[in-house]
Amino acid sequence: MRTAAVSAISAKLLMSPGAEVLAILGTGKQALSHYNVFTEIFSFKEVRVWSQTKERVERFVRSVEGPVRGCSSAEEAVRGADVIVTVTRSTEPVLYGQWVKAGAHVAAVGACRPDWRELDDMLMKSAVVYADSREGALSESGDVILSGAEVFAELGDVINGTKSAQREKTTVFKSLGMGVEDAVSAKLVFDQWTAKATKS
Ligand SMILES: NC(=O)C1=CN([C@@H]2O[C@H](COP(=O)(O)OP(=O)(O)OC[C@H]3O[C@@H](n4cnc5c(N)ncnc54)[C@H](OP(=O)(O)O)[C@@H]3O)[C@@H](O)[C@H]2O)C=CC1
């Protein structure tokens, strides 16, 4: 859930204000938590889901509620989408720049190793790239390292107001996960539990 929550913050800061269509590539655990968080926080008119296994796409669509549609290709899912979440275990690109609408926001969650990819060079080089940790991205993200793309800012820079949120451009948020996210999530759970326990 904390990974999806961070992706939602990236979308809140970087997606275009009138975003209507969300595409999710992948149908595993992260896909489900991203679906739940994104449909809770935002009001997409349509959510498209694709994965490499047709049966898993069908199972995912049956398991959730809302305006969701299974797609038979990644291209079909992402063409025209305003926000794209990549949550696969792929080691090769599954998302290509030529399919991505200008001004779309991509939350790139998989490919957390230096030799793994989810996004192609064209997308990485044409987008404004944000990361949770610049240091992490430059040592762990194959999409950043192998494409040679520049990391424009950390998400924290945007939250602090020291770097701009370039919503009008195509943006990529490269998520790798940080210990502080676990610590904050644990504190939120603990505080809620304490508040409940002291009430009863
Ligand atoms: N950035 C972060 O903070 C975090 C990142 N992650 C990363 O997110 C990714 C997804 O994790 P999770 O949801 O737990 O994994 P799951 O194993 O639950 O799901 C993986 C998904 O990837 C798909 N997939 C696997 N191989 C390929 C491929 N070659 N091409 C296209 N799709 C593929 C699977 O499709 P199918 O089932 O059809 O085979 C499935 O939909 C992983 O890379 C994980 O390391 C996870 C946690 C935190």
Ligand SMILES: O=C([O-])C1=[NH+]CCC1
């Ligand atoms: O932060 C995390 O838990 C992970 N990041 C990459 C894989 C798992």
